[in-house]
Amino acid sequence: MRASRLVTLLLLLQNRGRMTARQLADELEVSVRTVYRDVEALGAAGIPLYGTAGHAGGYRLVDGYRTRLTGLTADEAQAAFLAALPGAAAELGLGEALATARLKLLAALPAEPREHAERIRERFLLDAPGWYDDTHRVPHLAAVAAAVWARRAVVLRYRRWRAPEEIERRVEPYGLVLKAGRWYLVAGGPSGTRTYRIDRILDVRPLEEGFAVPDGFDLTGYWTGHLAGFRARLHTGEAWVRLTPEGARRLGVTPTGDGWTEARVPIESVDHAHREFLRLGTDVEVLAPAELRARIAETARALATRYEGQPPGGRSRGPGHRPPAPDTRAPG
Structure with missing residues (x-):
């Protein structure tokens, strides 16, 4: 560990020039006293560095010195x-x-x-995940990645959407893909090559069995085909809608004027479209298909009935009513 830190300290001085002991300590996440000891060790090893005191002081390498320790592990x-x-x-x-x-x-x-x-x-900074994605709940990512590197089979306990929701399956992990802040495993199994979301893995049991990736398999090519198939399955129908200018903007439709705009939009399913169009509120009216229009009308009637009555407890909430303050106490 110390040898790695000494190399890092040396590279920091080579790349940045003069640095104070405090700056080095912050970069290396150690104490200033540790930096002093490390600098003494480098000097004893023959590294030509020197330190100066005062406001403009700090440690630096002798001009022209460059380390040869730049090979990557x-x-x-x-x-x-x-x-x-x-x-x-x-x-x-x-x-x-x-x-x-x-x-x-x-x-x-x-x-x-x-x-x-x-x-x-x-x-410049690239921060790929979306605002509401929790990308840190991937406790089994390291184990899966280790199996990918070592080309070792694993047994996954996995939670999926359809029944049975929880399954156990032996798979051969071919590669990992990071898409929109979410990790996916591409693996071979009893049903061929499949894609698994890492955050839906409940448990990983490494096996001693090695495997060989099928001839001709290419991770990039597989993923490109997987995305194309996903998009083809995603929008299998369409809806005929009327949109306000705001609704058109939110749905990515070019408005035809300042009033309502009629448009055909692709939909994944009636269930999915029902949820998505409700998000638009009064900025959309579904004209077809009839099943989707009926579903939204039914939901609108249920909402109207719920909000026309008094709130639970029977007390009317007048204009001056304020909801109770949220409980901010820590659990337990």
């Missing part, structure tokens, strides 16, 4: 491919390796490209 090379997605690297247990790989890559660059790379890091 296996973990660092894997992490480098996830450099645009630090959150993904961290979920795979490669966060520290990614940070070290970046330092080594920067150290290997000449001055001008290195400065350009630093400007990109400072000014």
